[in-house]
Amino acid sequence: MIEFMKTKIHQQVGAALGNLEALTKRLKVMKTGRDKSSRKIVISSKDLLVSGLSEGTKFVLEVRAHGGFFVRPATLSDTKYRTVSYRSYANRKGVEPVVDIRHQQQLEMAIGNAEHVHIVFSKTGVTITPVTSHEAIASQSTTGAVIAIDKVDESGIYSGMIRALDLIREKHFSTISFEFDEDFAQSHECTLLSIQLKRLGYELTNTGEMGLIAAMPDGRTNTTEYFDAKPLASSNPERAELIRRNFNKEQVTSTFTACTAGVDVNAMEQEGFVNLQLLDWRPHEKRDYKKTTCSETGKTIVTLTDKSDTGALCAAINSKSAKVVFNEDIYEFDPTLVDNLIKSFNFIHLGLQCDEFSLLKNNKQKQKDNEDLTTTRDMFLPALNIIKHTLAPTVLVENVRQFNDSIEAKLFIAGLKSLGYEVYQQIIHAKDHNGMTNRERSFLFATALGAPFSFPEGVTRTSHAWNDVIAPRLHELRDVSHCVSVRKGVETGRIRLIKPHDAIVPTITKSQSRQTKNSTYVSMAGKYYMPSNTMLRELMGIPSSFNTDFVSGELETEIIGQSIEVPMHRNICQRIKEHLKCFANVTEMVSQLAETAIKPLRKPAPKPLISAEMPLF
Numbered sequence: 001m002i003e004f005m006k007t008k009i010h011q012q013v014g015a016a017l018g019n020l021e022a023l024t025k026r027l028k029v030m031k032t033g034r035d036k037s038s039r040k041i042v043i044s045s046k047d048l049l050v051s052g053l054s055e056g057t058k059f060v061l062e063v064r065a066h067g068g069f070f071v072r073p074a075t076l077s078d079t080k081y082r083t084v085s086y087r088s089y090a091n092r093k094g095v096e097p098v099v100d101i102r103h104q105q106q107l108e109m110a111i112g113n114a115e116h117v118h119i120v121f122s123k124t125g126v127t128i129t130p131v132t133s134h135e136a137i138a139s140q141s142t143t144g145a146v147i148a149i150d151k152v153d154e155s156g157i158y159s160g161m162i163r164a165l166d167l168i169r170e171k172h173f174s175t176i177s178f179e180f181d182e183d184f185a186q187s188h189e190c191t192l193l194s195i196q197l198k199r200l201g202y203e204l205t206n207t208g209e210m211g212l213i214a215a216m217p218d219g220r221t222n223t224t225e226y227f228d229a230k231p232l233a234s235s236n237p238e239r240a241e242l243i244r245r246n247f248n249k250e251q252v253t254s255t256f257t258a259c260t261a262g263v264d265v266n267a268m269e270q271e272g273f274v275n276l277q278l279l280d281w282r283p284h285e286k287r288d289y290k291k292t293t294c295s296e297t298g299k300t301i302v303t304l305t306d307k308s309d310t311g312a313l314c315a316a317i318n319s320k321s322a323k324v325v326f327n328e329d330i331y332e333f334d335p336t337l338v339d340n341l342i343k344s345f346n347f348i349h350l351g352l353q354c355d356e357f358s359l360l361k362n363n364k365q366k367q368k369d370n371e372d373l374t375t376t377r378d379m380f381l382p383a384l385n386i387i388k389h390t391l392a393p394t395v396l397v398e399n400v401r402q403f404n405d406s407i408e409a410k411l412f413i414a415g416l417k418s419l420g421y422e423v424y425q426q427i428i429h430a431k432d433h434n435g436m437t438n439r440e441r442s443f444l445f446a447t448a449l450g451a452p453f454s455f456p457e458g459v460t461r462t463s464h465a466w467n468d469v470i471a472p473r474l475h476e477l478r479d480v481s482h483c484v485s486v487r488k489g490v491e492t493g494r495i496r497l498i499k500p501h502d503a504i505v506p507t508i509t510k511s512q513s514r515q516t517k518n519s520t521y522v523s524m525a526g527k528y529y530m531p532s533n534t535m536l537r538e539l540m541g542i543p544s545s546f547n548t549d550f551v552s553g554e555l556e557t558e559i560i561g562q563s564i565e566v567p568m569h570r571n572i573c574q575r576i577k578e579h580l581k582c583f584a585n586v587t588e589m590v591s592q593l594a595e596t597a598i599k600p601l602r603k604p605a606p607k608p609l610i611s612a613e614m615p616l617f
Contacts, residue, residue: 013550016317017049022341023121025309025327026131029114032102040102041069041117041128044087045309047327048097050121055086055097063110068117071099072125099126118337129337135201135216137172144175144221149184149193153231157407158189159414160229165196165381167227174219176202178212185210188407195370195378199331232418240420243448244583246391247346251276252584253577254345258386259330259352259379262315263563264398265322266546268349271573275319276343279326279333279386280311283374310551314559317547330382335389346580348392351564352379357402360509360518380412388419393583395446396576398564401427404442412444421446424453431504432458433568436465436539439507441564443572451583456571463567465505469538470498470522470531477522477529480515486528489517496520498531508536510561513554533557541566 017023025047032038051071053059058074058081074081086095101107111117114130147167153159168176176197184190194204194212202214248254253272257265258279265275284304292301312327324341326333335342353376355361356369369375380397387395395416403409404427413423423446430439433456447453480486489495494517496506506520515530522529531539533556537546540560548556 021323023050023325043099047121057084069128139216141174142222144224145173146177147227148179149229150181159232161189164229175215175221236420240448248344256345256348261311261559262318266318267566267569274321277324278315281329282311347394350397354400384415397444416446420448426455430565430568433571435565439565449583453579464503476532480530481527485515497523508561510558513557536560
């Protein structure tokens with residue numbers, strides 16, 4: 001028996017994962033061997049704890065008849081089993097369980113030529129399923145398409161672009177020729193279309209000012225279909241009725257929260273929402289990679305510190321009700337793969353990435369992100385796909401102010417209306433809701449319920465940033481006056497300052513701990529000080545009970561800086577809860593009235609001609 005020291009953090013993570021019914025993720029099948037001709041699947045993750053597969057546990061690997069693997073804890077009757085190994089890291093506390101699959105014949109039988117696998121960690125074991133990409137399917141297709149996008153909708157945007165993308169995902173064309181006018185060619189919609197096509201694996205060729213060809217490498221076409229991608233409909237009453245019939249009457253405040261690190265989840269649960277499922281995946285960033293030189297060969301070795309599960313874990317640890325966690329990139333998340341895991345819910349909360357709309361990122365960097373597909377400006381499209389598939393009755397999206405009037409927001413609204421939703425938009429200031437920062441956000445609420453809704457009005461201020469947070473914690477400030485980034489921030493005027501007696505302070509950003517020119521500092525007597533994470537949490541209204549013990553200080557700052565401002569968010573959630581309960585109450589009243597009306601029409605059951613006690617003979 002192998003014994004491991006269980007740190008407090010290890011226990012907290014284990015407890016949170018152990019309370020889940022399921023957790024999912026997507027993994028790349030790795031190449032191995034000197035010539036990279038062999039393959040392996042390595043599951044090195046705390047997620048194995050969901051299935052009771054901690055380090056040292058004996059397990060059985062089964063090849064499923066219809067494809068894939070199933071990994072389960074061994075029983076007393078199993079004679080052939082393996083043992084979960086472990087891995088430790090110099091920069092992480094505790095150890096990580098590992099399941100390593102590299103038997104080539106088993107891999108061929110279970111996943112074929114798949115380059116990725118979808119993994120479901122459940123109470124009974126781990127299900128590993130091969131995933132076939134759009135690119136792989138379209139490359140084998142011999143059907144091409146000609147798609148025309150040349151009409152704007154009533155709001156003046158080319159919403160037919162969304163219709164075209166839905167068609168492409170459904171049909172898996174090998175080659176697509178687009179026909180459009182000059183206005184579309186120069187439009188932002190055309191840029192978004194190009195980004196999405198490249199994500200799907202197509203190579204793009206411009207054919208002049210009025211055309212574009214998207215083709216799979218080595219693709220071939222035998223037949224061609226023609227389509228007119230007309231603008232989306234501005235309403236859909238039939239689908240709205242279908243959504244209303246899908247309403248979860250048993251759990252009125254049931255929720256699906258996507259793109260979250262847990263602060264919004266915690267705030268919603270304080271208002272009585274029940275977060276049944278969470279979706280989050282932190283993308284790899286440049287600073288997650290580290291270059292080292294091999295002392296023997298002199299070659300440069302690049303290693304990745306994988307932090308893709310930090311947001312999902314933080315949300316799970318800080319949720320009292322989460323049953324399922326989808327630790328998957330929203331761009332790759334396929335709700336059809338997890339239909340059996342998605343629980344009925346009435347509200348989906350989406351914290352779409354705001355970097356591409358923020359003024360903190362310059363246009364040159366935004367253009368580069370478009371080209372290398374690190375952009376997130378098209379994230380509303382996979383969000384629409386989730387909303388469409390799950391029949392979500394209500395939707396809330398929070399983003400920076402600039403999102404409100406963007407083409408992306410207009411396309412998102414067009415997509416929502418075509419799915420049967422009414423849409424409400426408003427810019428809301430945190431300071432108007434007793435917040436202590438000058439954070440202002442664009443909120444978009446969509447509903448198919450037909451019940452009244454309005455965003456909350458401001459409240460009387462009782463909080464004061466300096467008096468309540470800064471002054472009592474002056475001993476936590478760190479003098480950074482000597483730092484180059486601080487001097488550059490002062491010279492460029494981009495530095496954000498908290499001054500004595502300020503009731504409201506500048507917006508906190510996720511890059512705060514990296515001391516960029518846009519970071520927020522306390523300015524006193526000609527010196528500049530870095531506020532502690534405890535101060536930042538209190539300024540954002542994040543309760544002290546919110547647990548970030550298992551992440552580094554830098555990641556904690558990132559979570560704080562990109563989170564919602566709690567007082568403002570709770571006020572909005574109160575209105576959404578009222579909206580949901582109003583619909584539930586009206587539905588119940590209508591049901592009772594219908595029952596009362598039908599009752600007199602029901603005829604009493606006829607008396608039996610022969611009593612049950614009477615003998616037949």
